[in-house]
Amino acid sequence: MSTTAAGRDVAVPTAPGHLPLVGHALPLFRDPLSFLRSLNEVGDLVRVDIGSLPMIMITDHELTRQVLIDSQTFDKGGALFDKVRELTGDSLLTSTYETHRRQRRLMQPAFRRAQVRAYTPTMNRMIDAVLAQWHDGAIIDMAAATYDITARTAARTMFAADVAGPAAARIVDSLSTYLSGLFIRMMSPTSLVTRIPTPGNIRYNRAVKALHASVDEIISAYRKAGVDNGDLLSMLLTASDDDGGALAPEDVHNQVITLFLAGIETTAGALAWSLALLAEHPEVARGVRSEVDTVLNGRAAEWADVPRLVRTSHVLTEALRLYPPGWIFTRVTTSDVTLGGHRLRAGTGIAYSPYLLHHDAEVFPHPDRFDPARWSAERAADIPKDAFIPFGGGVHRCIGETFGVTEATLALATIIARWEFRSVSNRPVAPAPRRATLTPGPLPMRLHRRP
Ligand code: HEM
Numbered sequence: 001m002s003t004t005a006a007g008r009d010v011a012v013p014t015a016p017g018h019l020p021l022v023g024h025a026l027p028l029f030r031d032p033l034s035f036l037r038s039l040n041e042v043g044d045l046v047r048v049d050i051g052s053l054p055m056i057m058i059t060d061h062e063l064t065r066q067v068l069i070d071s072q073t074f075d076k077g078g079a080l081f082d083k084v085r086e087l088t089g090d091s092l093l094t095s096t097y098e099t100h101r102r103q104r105r106l107m108q109p110a111f112r113r114a115q116v117r118a119y120t121p122t123m124n125r126m127i128d129a130v131l132a133q134w135h136d137g138a139i140i141d142m143a144a145a146t147y148d149i150t151a152r153t154a155a156r157t158m159f160a161a162d163v164a165g166p167a168a169a170r171i172v173d174s175l176s177t178y179l180s181g182l183f184i185r186m187m188s189p190t191s192l193v194t195r196i197p198t199p200g201n202i203r204y205n206r207a208v209k210a211l212h213a214s215v216d217e218i219i220s221a222y223r224k225a226g227v228d229n230g231d232l233l234s235m236l237l238t239a240s241d242d243d244g245g246a247l248a249p250e251d252v253h254n255q256v257i258t259l260f261l262a263g264i265e266t267t268a269g270a271l272a273w274s275l276a277l278l279a280e281h282p283e284v285a286r287g288v289r290s291e292v293d294t295v296l297n298g299r300a301a302e303w304a305d306v307p308r309l310v311r312t313s314h315v316l317t318e319a320l321r322l323y324p325p326g327w328i329f330t331r332v333t334t335s336d337v338t339l340g341g342h343r344l345r346a347g348t349g350i351a352y353s354p355y356l357l358h359h360d361a362e363v364f365p366h367p368d369r370f371d372p373a374r375w376s377a378e379r380a381a382d383i384p385k386d387a388f389i390p391f392g393g394g395v396h397r398c399i400g401e402t403f404g405v406t407e408a409t410l411a412l413a414t415i416i417a418r419w420e421f422r423s424v425s426n427r428p429v430a431p432a433p434r435r436a437t438l439t440p441g442p443l444p445m446r447l448h449r450r451p
Contacts, residue, residue, distance in 0.1 A: 012056055012342050014047040015039055023049025025189045032187070033327070033431065033438075036356045044340045048351070050079055051189020055330065055349040056339075057356075061363070063340045064352045065386040068393035072097050073337050076396065078330025078349040083186045084261070087178065087208060089250065091258035092399065097334075100395070106247055107255065107399060110235040116402045118230075119157045120303045123407045126152040127414050128300070134447050139424055142443035143432075146272040147176075149411055150264045157403075158259060160231035163221050167214040174214070175260055177207035182436040215256050219249075232259065259400070267404040269325035269439040270390075274315050274412055276429040276443050277322070277370050279421055284372060288312050292416045301413035306406060312413050314372035316405070320390035322370060324354035325437040329392065354389045355438065363387040420448040 016038075017027050027035040028050065036057070039046045044060040055078065058064050067074040075096045085094040092103050109115065130149045134140060155168040181204035185194050194201055218233070228234045236255055240246045247255065278285040291311045292301075301309065331350045336343065344350075359367040363383060364374070373379065391398035398404070415421075423429070424444045432441040 012045045012047045013043045014049075015042055015057070018049060021051065022189050023051050023053070025050055025187055029184075029187050029434070033355060036328070036353050037359055039356065040360065045342055050187060053079055053189070053349065055079055055351050056344065057351045057353070058340075059356055060340065061357050061360070061384060061387040061389075064357060064389070065393060066339065067331060067350060067352060068389075068396070071100075071395045073334055074331040074350055075334050076100065077332035078351065080186050080328065080330040080351070083182065087211070088258045088261065089254040091251075091254040093258045093262055102241075102245060103247070103251065103255070104395065104399070105241050106239040106245065107236070109239070110232055111399045111403060113402055115235075116406055117303045119153075119403065120406060120410065122156050122160075123153050123410055124300055124302070124414075126156060127411045131415065131418065134419065134449075136447065136449040139444055139446050142275050142421065142445045143268075143272045143440050144442070146275070146411070147265065147268040150268040150271070150407065151175075153407055154260055154264045156231075158232040158256065159218055160229040160234075161222065161225070161227075163225070164218045167217045170210055170214040171260060172264070174207040174210040175264065177203055178211065179261075179265055179436055180204075181207075183434045186436060211257060212253075215253055219252060219256070262398075263400050263404065265435075265437045265439060266325040267400075267408055269323065269437055270316060270320055270404065271408045271411055272440050272443060273319040273323045273429075274408070275415065275421065275445075276423070276440050277319055278315060278416075279423045279443075279445060280429065281370055284315065284370070285416075288315055289416055292413050296413060296417050298417070301410045301417070303406065305413065306409050309409055309413050311372065312416070313405075313409055314375040316408055316412060317375045318370060318372040321358045321364065321388060322368075323431065323438050323440070324358060324390040325439065326390070326392070327355035327438045328353045354392075357387055357389060360387065418450055420450055421445040422448075 015024055018024060019026065024035070028048070039048070039057055040059050042059075044058070044063055046057045046059060048055050048057050058067060076094055077096065081094050088094055090099055092100065092107055095103055127149055129152060130145055151172040155172060159168050181200060188194060194204070222229070222233055222237060228238065233256065236247055236252045278288065288311045291309065295305055295308045306313070329352055331352070333344050333346055333348045333350065335346045338344070358364065361367050374383070386393065391401045422445060424446050429440050429443065432439050
């Protein structure tokens, strides 16, 4: 299979359930995860239509890898990113080949391991601040608590200066409203649904305005003060490359919005799923608790503990396999190309799905089973590297991976060290419907302080 070998001009099979005008928008809207999984049986490439907009869904991990590593032919774009670009403009998440290369070069230093290590005291302060609100015997929504941790961390690592406080809080609030309305915009065959002045659409449009205004407010306060606060925004404002290139003012604005958008709900989701799965599997929780007690001996988790928290990280990895927060992404072909034996014309929309690949029973036996031990060194050796892609791959691989994994591991270990938590719901945990990221719905849990 090669992207360059001559291909047969064989039509890519169309997913079942196609309807005139709306295409596959209904199953995508009603139950996108089951719909995606059903495509495995249709072919390695499957045509899915959002309204009249065709998209080629890849169901094979080797073909997904080809798409991810050839970012010049399979560039950023396609139905889903076009919707995100309406908010972020040309940012690291949405920009195409040349612009992306320049932006990534400028931003990479802010996400190096040494830099993430420097953010860990802030992460720990934010974890402590949220856990300080918990009481023995209380019932809390664990999903909301994890969002609170990652939103506070994003706000403080991005804007360390106190002047940013109120505007940063407005950003977090508006982002949450924006994220609630994003899915319907991604999957709607027409923009009509989102243009009618319903209360939801009015809230959404207000949130977008507030996001832009609050980010502008903080950036101009930083520029006026001209002080290096040692935070992400200061790094973006002073970023330069060997050729003297820097981020233009509108680039800085767009990157700030993007980092909030890409970093908060994803990391919160990974953490929330880990906690939910532990609550459902007490025998796994006991093993993790005993590891955490041995490694931490009663103190909060730190950077140097992360590699020693092996079972804890297997839980997080397995949560990322079962419920990858970023579950679908799109690309667009920039030239005619052959993929998996099919010729695709320039301008074809392509989609890949970590969720779909992570539930391939040939790679992950019993794919729905929560089995963190599948990540033990012996068993993980059998898993093809490209079949597990919660952070994507190639040049667009998540820039915040170390940041997100570190934050989630610190929070997970510190919570387990200090608290026992049990679900008080009699319903099994399920993904929240119609979210742009794969997060659990509310997770009501009763807390018990550990002695
Ligand atoms: C568990 C947490 C996270 C998950 C599962 C995740 C997942 C992903 C995935 C799958 C991609 C690739 C998208 C594509 O192929 O089009 C991506 C890209 C990206 N992520 Fe993350 N992410 C996480 C945390 C973060 C954090 C904490 C940040 C920022 C602080 C971040 C910022 C970004 C950015 C800016 C990109 C675009 C990178 C590029 O195209 O160069 N992410 N993320």
